[in-house]
Amino acid sequence: MKKNLLLYLKDFTFRYLALLIIVFFAYTFAGKLGLSLAFINASSTAIWPPTGIAIAVLILFGRKVWPSIFLGAFLVNVTTQGNIATSIGIALGNTLEALVAAYLVNRFAHGKNAFDHAVDVSKFTGSVLFAAMVSATIGVTTLIFGGYASLSNFWQVWFTWIFGDVGGALIIAPFIIIFGIHKMRIHLQLNLVKIAELFLFFFLVILTSQSIFSGNFPFDYFVYPILVWGAFRFGRREITTGVLLIALIAVWYTVHGTGPFFLPHDVNRSLLRVAFYVSVTSFSLLAICAALLERKQARKGLEVSEKRFRSLIEKSFDAFVLIDAASRISYASPSVKQLLGYAPEELVGTVGFNLVAQEDRNFTMKELAKLVLKPGGVITIEYRTITKDKKVIWVEAVGTNLLLDPTVAAVVVNFRDITEKKLSRERIEKEKVEDEALLKSIGEGMIATDDTGKITLVNDAACEMLHMKKSDLIGKNIAETVPMQDGEGRTLPPEERPMAKVLEVGKTIVTSPHNYYMRPDKSKFPVRFTLTPIKLNNKIVGTIEIFRDITKEIEVDKAKSEFVSLASHQLRTPLTTINWHIERLMANELGKMPAKQKEYVQVIYHASLRMVALINALLNASRLELGTFIAEPTAVSYESVIDAVVADFKSDVQRRKIKLVKKIPAHLAKFSADPRLLTIIVQNLLSNAIKYSKDNTEIVIHVSSDEKGFVLEIMDHGVGIPKDAQKHIFSKMFRADNAKEIDRDGTGLGLYIVKSIADATGGSISFASVEKKGTTFTLRYPKTGMQRKAGTKELR
């Protein structure tokens, strides 16, 4: 309860209070005025304007203003009758009446918009009539019970009450509501004719009604033509004002004993007749106004939609023409100008086919002839048309046969420029043909798949190599259709095929030559392929595989390595014979050679050993070049590899009084490396260091490991590498000038072999050198050590 009260108080705004006060005064004033015309009963009058006010404010402002009405009605009655109880009863009746009327109007006649439609005007009238009956019944009953009216004239009082109320409602309520909903704005456009007309209207209304009701002019219906004229020329505000004026004049004269409705000795009935007259007038005119408004709005709606439709056609890029039965153009839309270069008026009246290019004329004529025979039919055709500046463009035209439609009576053709589209279509076709030719002409096989491995495209070379037809491949899963084997003849499951990896990683893969493709007849061939993911918006949608049959390559490779192997055998055999025999000569077992002889034999032996070293180096280099050497890393101790190499050089080092300093941490982790390859590297680096060191110097062999991996440094204090030679030292057969001076026997292959091995197994070799000061070579491998490398040859 408390809460509700608070909410109610909150609603008590100043505006609301002001509204209540204004309504109260208006109601009281109108009530007093109305009751001054009460002749049957002080409380029942034939003209009761407050009802109009009450209904209007309830509709405009809502139910909340009812207190003003109740108080107003009470005040009017209590000052007239003097009885509080009766006055309360009547006031209740009046309030109830207005509330019922407002409710019904809101419910059934669109509330304050009740005067927009003729139907709603009728509903408004009905609502008001019903409410008045309620009020009259309650009011008159109250009066009778209060002793202010007698039962004998119940009906007369009742009717008077009703007509007084209905009259008031029909004249006052529309006036207030219409002025209430129209924003009161002053038309500043000084349309003198209109103002003069308005003045004439009100002048005629006043003059006519004055003449009629003063009794000088007994034709009471004469107000109708004037009001109807007003309804057509002006609006509802002018009409309700006019009707109100007529009502006032009619009441005034009738009360004063003149006019067509005056009955001598019965003012009340006279006023009832007036009330009836003005009620009918008001109702009729409101209905006419509403009907006019409806028509006006309907026309306005029609205009808007027509305008919209017209501008749609005129601004459309599609051009429209209407062609009559004789194939003449009867209408052309403005957009033909953009499309064809002709203004619409240039085309109207001409034969439509004149615009069609010569070569398409026959076919378009035939199409149109077919269309004409089919009422309501639609065709879509493409043809060339010639613009005003003699350009040929392609258009797509949609023709609709509306010859039998009386509002059109033509074939409607709308057409658009499709030259661009046509050209790009041709371009795409051409590109497609080119692509296909390209795919046909490449010798490599090509297979494209989607991301599930389904084959979407193959070229001729692929079919040829696989001994399969395109139709055998497209749409099939590649793993099922083209089995793949590894070097050991094991068929790879789909997840082990390179494609799985490409789809997962999204990077291109080039395979080593250890895969074989199987043909349907179970024969197979070695393949090397490049597999590339197809990406669309960063998502892998498939793969493209380019492959080659490398049977020949493998054969050539094999022949080459066989040749190398045989050649080295053949070269080694005579050298072995020479070496072994010299060894026998020098062994003193066959008798001592003279010193000079021994020296010569020593030279021959040395040269022969050089030859053997050269052959071994060449053999290794050739294996490196073929990329076929094997790297099989195992966990090795860096130190033991170094010790083994150092042992080989023991005699050289002692002879030259070179001090070898090993710096290797005591607990160095095992290094994952192929021991033979690591030995070759260390051997070459250390051999160079010793060879190019000065006597009585120091060589430091330093091994370390850190976050990045293992580092081997071999530092000498030798001749160093000349600046201009530094960039060539890893080249095959390159020897710096100062190196040649020291050792004329070097093969020039040592560093080339070192670098080749390091590069191929994931390591790196670098150096820093100052001529005449010394050189430091640095070999780096990542923590993971040497990379495994499959191949066919060991290095020795």
Place this chain on the structure above:
Amino acid sequence: MAEEKKIVLVVEDEVPMLQVLRDKLRESGFATFQARDGEEGLSLALAHHPDVILLDLLMPKMDGMTMMSKLRQDVWGKKVPVIILTNVSADTDATIKAIIAYQPAYYLVKSDVKLDGIVEKIQSVLSKKDK
């Protein structure tokens, strides 16, 4: 009492090499048999059961690997130490597979070893065998 000489069978088709090996081995205190090809080598081996076999690979009539394969089928030949002495590098799959299968004691490349080195290897093989 003087120790009985150990017998070395040398299978080598190159006569100069065969001779120099024979001379060196005899000087070093071994008794030798010589064969010029695999066939001869195999029959000599099976007939005389040498203590060590020095075996060349590339030879006429029967190559070294074939001879070795046949040798390994024999009850005695299964265990006899064989030192391969050749100028072919062990770089083909077939060679490596054969080495794994027939288990030679050494695979020596002729041009890379000295005569003294060969004698050392024979001695080391024999010392292992005696144990």
